[in-house]
Amino acid sequence: MSKFKVCVYAICKNEEQFVERWMDSMKEADLVIVTDTGSTDQTIEALEARGAIVYKEVIHPWRFDVARNISLEHVPVDVDICVCTDLDEILVAGWREKLEQVWEEGMNQGKYLYNWSLKLDGTPDVQFTYFKIHDRKFFKWVYPVHEVLQYIGDTPCKEIFIEGLVLNHYPDPSKSRGSYLGILEMAVEENPEDDRMVYYLGREYMYKAKWQECIETLTKYLKLKAATWKEERCAAMRWIAASYGNKGDTQEAYNWYYRAIAEVPHMREAYVELARCAYFRKDWETTFFMAREALKINKKSDCYINLGYAWDHTPDDLAALGAYNLGIYDKALEHAEKAVAITPEDKRLKSNLELIRSKYLEKSKPQNANLFTEDILVHTLLLLFREEQLVEDKKLAARCLRSLEATQYKNVVVYNQGCLSNEELRSFLADFKLQFIIIGGMENVGVPVGRQRCFEYIWENIPNVQYVSELHLDMIFTPKWEEKLVEYLQTHDEPMISCGIIDKDGEMKFIDKIIKDMPEDEQDLQVLLKQLTSNQVVHGFTNPCIHNNHILKETGGYNLKFLKGKQCFEDDSILLGYYYYYGTRANWYPKISYESVVYHAVALQRLGLTDSVTINFNGLIKQYGAMGLKHLSQLHKSEWHIAFFKEQFNKQ
Template identity: 40%
Template sequence: MRIAIYAIAKNEAKHVDGFLKTCQGADFVFVADTGSTDGTVEALRAGGATVVPIMIRPWRFDTARNAALALLPADIDICLALDLDERLSDGWREHFDKEWRPGATRGHYLYAWSHQADGSPGVEYWTDRCHARQGYLWRHACHEALFPDRLEEVHVYFKNLRVDHWPDSSKSRGQYLDLLEVAAAEEPHSARNAFYLTRERIFYRDWTGAEQEARRYLALPSATWKEQNSAVMGYLARCRAAVGDRAHALEWLRRATQTAPERREAWVQLADMLYETGDWAACYAAAAKALAIKKGPTAAFNDPRAASAHPHDLASFAASRLGQHATALKHAQDALSLSPGDERLARNVAALGKLAASA
């Protein structure tokens, strides 16, 4: 079984050494360079990668990735799309050889997107950029995805394969909004494209545009993924709160919890807003609902704060305001255990410990 790792790149010189190291074990490493001027091409070639310059005008990610895929040798069996700022887990080839099965066409693995400065992953979810050499193509101008082309898929779910993303915060994402506008116009019935466009408009604080696209998303027949629908309702709440309409923001958050009650994020967002309003009983109830959900994150739009110390911190503060100092102390201790270097949380534990002892 011959495995190729393939990528597209532009001015990624700082990531080349790590990329080449993580690719060790692949039978072929290929990079389609889209116009580097910082030595990326030379460094990749010096490290043994095959590099071919390509020109994509006007730019779109799916066209670039399809060009890279088309240039892979015909004798490759399995392809793994990897960006230069992504790293495979140690021993990936051994796990791959053990877990891939004959006849499979698509591999799913855990992905840790956008690691934070302290090394913790931003969001963890399952993704599937591992595929057979034939029968696949990339679609969507931005946030591109793989689709089968006249192929009956056979899936493998890797237990021991993981990819970690270490982003370069200095790189601009300015082209994303225009490309997402293109994608939404090309496929106006796609809930996926409407979701990403809503999220991008939120990023730019275009509250009016984001709300318009979010409402369009919810009206689409293709918007059937309840977890994503709940996330969009959360975006609508942000839009309403941003213009001072807290009443409707709370209404959207409550709808989000009803749509996907098993999703932690909606409960945490609701607890956040109830904290801002000073409704301590409701804030505690929402935070407790979030903490009762033990299922880990599974989607790219999950909020890492939901799995952090934050829900315990909210519950602790609300319980304290309700005079429940022992309960507040327990949540404060749990919050500190999840974020042991946080001095504010440490002070909370000390203060609540005294209150609980004197109660």
């Protein structure tokens, strides 16, 4: 049984089209009361048919506060909680339970999340905290337009934020707001010291493209003694800036945006608007800097309007455009990738990303061209330095890279997907006797994307390289570990060859061998790795592996159209690519050569990736179908893989 009597009340006029949806949303209330102010369609009949109580009123001259107060008077006095909404608004189902979980006797007002507008995908665009849930006795509506509830009780108002209660607004684009300007002008004429009405009048002038009137009115607003709400003052400064910008006075626009930022430095909107203003004037330094400053703010305001463009792809998009035009291509790529990650279906963003990536690769090539021209083999490595485990990750990387210094081929393409900037990473890598190309930048894009970007860099910039390796940070290599593997590929018609591995538990799974006492000393480990080598070549796949670059490119590497998860099953995609490259009659299968053995702790850093493993598995099925699963059960040697892929094939 409910603890409180809840009533939804509203005003309406000619809103027949919204009745069914609105009543469905409000049915959790004990009663619904609507005050109709002159409908000429079937609004009243539709509401009454759904059980609403409808009163007919004539409001002249029109004032929103008068209409809402009359509507509130129709609510019975024994109601405990009043919920005021409009017919083009929807409360998310379960709202009453959320309300009663926190409402207590003596509570006066409830606040909640309001999405004034939504994007096409249903995510919030313009969002702020709303206030239209209240007790029956101690409130009245004030202001002829942009009306608000005024508390009239004798004791301090007791407020609560109702976590999880969300009201969504689906505005009727056919409805005009043409009456607002006249009502606001009347209200300000009646009370020129009323900061709320003066602010809204200035904003309305901006909406009507009356730039000078907006500037003059909001300048007056800022001088009012009552105009002390910093967030609203900031908004007024932004509207003044926008008006100056539309008048062609860039310097004044900048001045007012800087004042807005100084007024409220913890909200993104002023930074983003200044970055956008700078973009249209091709002021790339300001565009880049202000967009980056906006991105440093990670929390939305809980007391003012949060505009969608401050929290969607826009800041990263502007940062990318600014960086690109400044020639800072690594930062341009970093932000362009983030923008696409936020809004992946935007064709312009995707086109920009390809352009920026191409330019980044082009500019990276000259300084490193001589580095790669002579090598037969290039290594690829994903570097994931996590901020919360930076010391441990650096130690892991240092141990790996020190051992790699004794490699025959010393060129490494690194994809940076950790917390260090590319410059910080370059400084770290300078301590090792290897030659690095760094791509990517500070975003954990996952294994398939990171590996594929390394491959694409090699294909575009050093296409004559014969072999490409895949390395992991949790590996330790013996001197010239790759030499025998390259020789194997040179003398066999194979697309790839894996290296023998021993893991942290001493297991050598593909040859059923276990070393009980794993040495902790690195020199002792190196001795052991040499001792474990043999001329065995067995059925199986593991990392590290070395690919024939020509065949890798022919098969396309990791197909990111299907591999949308951060990890798991990406290697299976490549194995099937090779299997079909040779044709099913050839009965190709992956092989491991124990002429080289490497320590591979096995997936130490993958614990930080949280994507469901099903994402890439489902992509694998889309790419290769059920028969692909059957063939994977044949390609893998381990009993687990064989059983798993057979089971999944039988389920299809």
